[in-house]
């Protein structure tokens with residue numbers, strides 16, 4: 001590199017012409033549902049280049065949740081609900097991890113080492129949090145606060161997708177319901193989905209929720225006492241528009257029924 005050319009560390013993380021950290025679909029029907037999609041996008045800030053990875057890595061599940069953004073948008077449309085989608089890749093900073101989690105800015109994901117995330121200074125880490133994690137979560141907090149002022153009930157739906165094969169092991173579930181301390185909605189939705197005989201529905205599979213591996217369900221669902229579920233859908237089922245529409249319609253049909261027993 002030429003001595004006076006800017007290095008990655010001296011460029012601002014986001015240039016003025018780069019997209020905002022999140023996209024919002026507004027609540028059109030005072031729906032209780034508040035949909036988050038933490039891993040919607042795979043964009044990298046230009047200042048980070050490719051994080052030292054080839055395009056094949058930047059397009060696969062380690063970078064984002066394939067198909068999840070489309071399901072979140074379609075579901076918001078079906079329900080007339082608020083949705084918020086993160087624009088930037090989870091490889092920049094994971095918006096479903098506490099900032100002090102070791103995997104907040106991953107140095108390895110599945111078997112892939114992320115060169116651009118090694119040996120970051122505290123300033124570099126703080127900038128990713130300030131410009132990408134924080135605005136996204138600030139917007140979610142402001143939506144919850146508006147609803148509290150307007151006495152509009154809330155139900156948190158965190159939309160994710162998972163890879164059909166992880167570290168060489170195939171996964172049998174079509175979808176998984178994830179929850180931890182508050183079992184209400186996760187169990188109710190799981191039971192409704194299992195009535196569809198063609199579906200294999202995981203109960204806290206392929207992942208489970210914990211304070212270190214999750215953020216939205218813990219901070220907004222559990223700590224605010226808001227009913228919630230983290231929905232994981234297998235990515236091969238969301239590979240085309242037909243699959244995305246089918247899952248959005250299925251969830252839009254079952255979520256109100258799953259909430260019927262909740263005092264909202």
Ligand SMILES: [Zn+2]
Nearest residue numbers: 039065160161
């Ligand atoms: Zn995810």
